[in-house]
Amino acid sequence: MDLQDIIVYVLVIGATAFLVKKFFFKKKKAGNCGSDDCGCH
Secondary structure (H helix, E strand, C coil): CCHHHHHHHHHHHHHHHHHHHHHHCCCCCCCCCCCCCCCCC
């Protein structure tokens, strides 16, 4: 394998991991808003 191939594979794996983390592991709401929408999220 060439050095460019390794760099491309690392970037593709990193981008895929970033997208999976961003879209499938969303953070929960911070704070305690109660039943009304106070705009704290």
